[in-house]
Amino acid sequence: MTTDVTGPPPIGQHFDWADLPAKQQPTWGDAEALERAVTTLKGFPPLVFAGECDLLRDKLAAVTRGEAFLLQGGDCAETLDGVTGPNIRERIKTILQMAVVLTYGAGMPVVKVGRLAGQFAKPRSSDLETREDVTLPAYRGDMVNGFEFTPEARAHDPNRMVSVYHASASTLNLVRAFTTGGYADLRSVHTWNKGFLAGPAQSRYEQMAGEIDRAVRFLEASGVADAEELRRVEFYSSHEALVLDYERALTRRDSRTGLPYNTSGHFIWVGERTRGLDDAHIDFVSQVHNPIGVKLGPTATRDDVLRLVDKLDPEGTPGRLTFITRMGAGKIRDLLPPLLESVGEVAHQVAWICDPMHGNTFTSPSGHKTRRFEDVIDEVAGFFEAHRAVGTWPGGIHVELTGNDVTECVGGSGALDVADLGLRYETLCDPRLNHQQSLEMAFQVASMLEAGR
Numbered sequence: 001m002t003t004d005v006t007g008p009p010p011i012g013q014h015f016d017w018a019d020l021p022a023k024q025q026p027t028w029g030d031a032e033a034l035e036r037a038v039t040t041l042k043g044f045p046p047l048v049f050a051g052e053c054d055l056l057r058d059k060l061a062a063v064t065r066g067e068a069f070l071l072q073g074g075d076c077a078e079t080l081d082g083v084t085g086p087n088i089r090e091r092i093k094t095i096l097q098m099a100v101v102l103t104y105g106a107g108m109p110v111v112k113v114g115r116l117a118g119q120f121a122k123p124r125s126s127d128l129e130t131r132e133d134v135t136l137p138a139y140r141g142d143m144v145n146g147f148e149f150t151p152e153a154r155a156h157d158p159n160r161m162v163s164v165y166h167a168s169a170s171t172l173n174l175v176r177a178f179t180t181g182g183y184a185d186l187r188s189v190h191t192w193n194k195g196f197l198a199g200p201a202q203s204r205y206e207q208m209a210g211e212i213d214r215a216v217r218f219l220e221a222s223g224v225a226d227a228e229e230l231r232r233v234e235f236y237s238s239h240e241a242l243v244l245d246y247e248r249a250l251t252r253r254d255s256r257t258g259l260p261y262n263t264s265g266h267f268i269w270v271g272e273r274t275r276g277l278d279d280a281h282i283d284f285v286s287q288v289h290n291p292i293g294v295k296l297g298p299t300a301t302r303d304d305v306l307r308l309v310d311k312l313d314p315e316g317t318p319g320r321l322t323f324i325t326r327m328g329a330g331k332i333r334d335l336l337p338p339l340l341e342s343v344g345e346v347a348h349q350v351a352w353i354c355d356p357m358h359g360n361t362f363t364s365p366s367g368h369k370t371r372r373f374e375d376v377i378d379e380v381a382g383f384f385e386a387h388r389a390v391g392t393w394p395g396g397i398h399v400e401l402t403g404n405d406v407t408e409c410v411g412g413s414g415a416l417d418v419a420d421l422g423l424r425y426e427t428l429c430d431p432r433l434n435h436q437q438s439l440e441m442a443f444q445v446a447s448m449l450e451a452g453r
């Protein structure tokens, strides 16, 4: 891939997308409504600027070189109703806290990426859901249909893509306000801990925040700290590029270079269920210049990895391609080391991130999809062991989390039990770590990073 430009940028925003098989797509039904929604989206301003995507690619290049660690987190499925100030604030606070714990523990830069402002569409194992004797289309995320179990809500409605655009714009607006407007100032490190339930991780955080306060005061007094640098953090958005009608409509040519970028988010990834090499999703991300990711589940082979690299990062552009492995705690130690070894030098060309959520899901007797905190941590530990054994860099974590006090994943120091899941089970798709579990995870991952220094 080259970013050199010869000649003037192409005029217009027309793209000829290849007509390839696309999995997990909505069946919109109403062709006119779809056409109207897509035309509307094409007329909207981009949500992110191509230059920001380039900056993130540079940060991810540092991850590839083993000089930085990536923290990517947020909801499994954002919802339109969930786009509220408090929800966004608590999620941002949680990610900022985790990032501080990791930065302080590991002594290296942490690249912060939210699963937000676009994470509204879900691939599903089954197209249908049956409750008692009624069968309806499965919920596929607020970008496609509603969660309510009625035929009207479950119908696929293209106007939802327009609502998601607005919801993403307002999410991103608040995230940018928080992260650049003073809320994320490192001198406020204590305040991010306010409003959360007390627990061991919060107490440990308070103590660490005290140490950071003293260090910052020292640096300020010595005239070394740059007030402007302390005041803001770089924060990027990401989501699974699933619904191609939405992602294509928001793909624009960068006015500076003429190169296409998906402007619906800084970083986009292709999921485990849609990463077919000759399918439309891989073709789509191969054509945009954003930094991109591909999930790799337990069936991923050496050939898959090599062919994906060939197609998505043929020139070895630093930071362009991230593999997000999600093997499961019980499998990662057996599967990841041989996979890394078998691809040789290519393993050093890309970033490797651990999603310790999607390989560890099970259904509780009460019927809730859940995950054990201990399995999640064990997969991350296996990920670190695998990379250390092979000599590659364990570049980061990709986590489903919320800042709210939900009861969706079991275990952790709060010893949340399967019997408690019904108390505050709020996710509409996969179970997320709550605030306490997220912070606890950050401390454990920081120790793993420290152990390797």
Ligand SMILES: O=C[C@H](O)[C@H](O)COP(=O)(O)O
Pocket (backbone or CB within 6 Å): 076, 122, 123, 124, 125, 126, 358, 429, 430
């Ligand atoms: O978030 C990931 C997938 O959409 C989810 O795990 C699929 O879940 P399902 O097996 O309930 O369809």
Ligand SMILES: C=C(OP(=O)(O)O)C(=O)O
Pocket (backbone or CB within 6 Å): 076, 123, 240, 270, 271, 272, 273, 295, 326, 355, 358, 430
């Ligand atoms: C659908 C997801 O994951 P995967 O593609 O790894 O199953 C997800 O990240 O929510």
Ligand SMILES: [Mn+2]
Pocket (backbone or CB within 6 Å): 076, 077, 358, 400, 429, 430
């Ligand atoms: Mn999920």
